[in-house]
Amino acid sequence: MSDAADAFDAAAFESTLRNYLQCEENDDPALSCGVTLRVAAGSVEVRATVADALGASASAAAALAA
Numbered sequence: 001m002s003d004a005a006d007a008f009d010a011a012a013f014e015s016t017l018r019n020y021l022q023c024e025e026n027d028d029p030a031l032s033c034g035v036t037l038r039v040a041a042g043s044v045e046v047r048a049t050v051a052d053a054l055g056a057s058a059s060a061a062a063a064l065a066a
Contacts, residue, residue, distance in 0.1 A: 008044045010037055017048060021057040033057060 014037050018024065023033035033052040039045070050057055 008039060008046075010039055010046075013037065013046065014048075017050075021050060021052070021060045023050060023052060023057050 014035055017037075018033075018035055021033070021035075023035055025034065026032040033050065036049045038047045040047075050061070052058070
């Protein structure tokens with residue numbers, strides 16, 4: 001990975017994203033919201049996949065898209 005990707009704090013980014021999207025992991029899949037990050041080598045390109053069983057993330061995601 002390049003220096004940019006090495007310096008990227010994926011855990012902090014995921015935590016901030018989870019907080020913004022009101023996305024909390026839970027042992028019960030019916031109550032869970034999952035975030036999966038992929039960080040590409042060579043630069044910082046983050047692709048986040050959010051699966052939210054309760055729908056709490058929908059309004060926050062809509063605000064991001066606006």
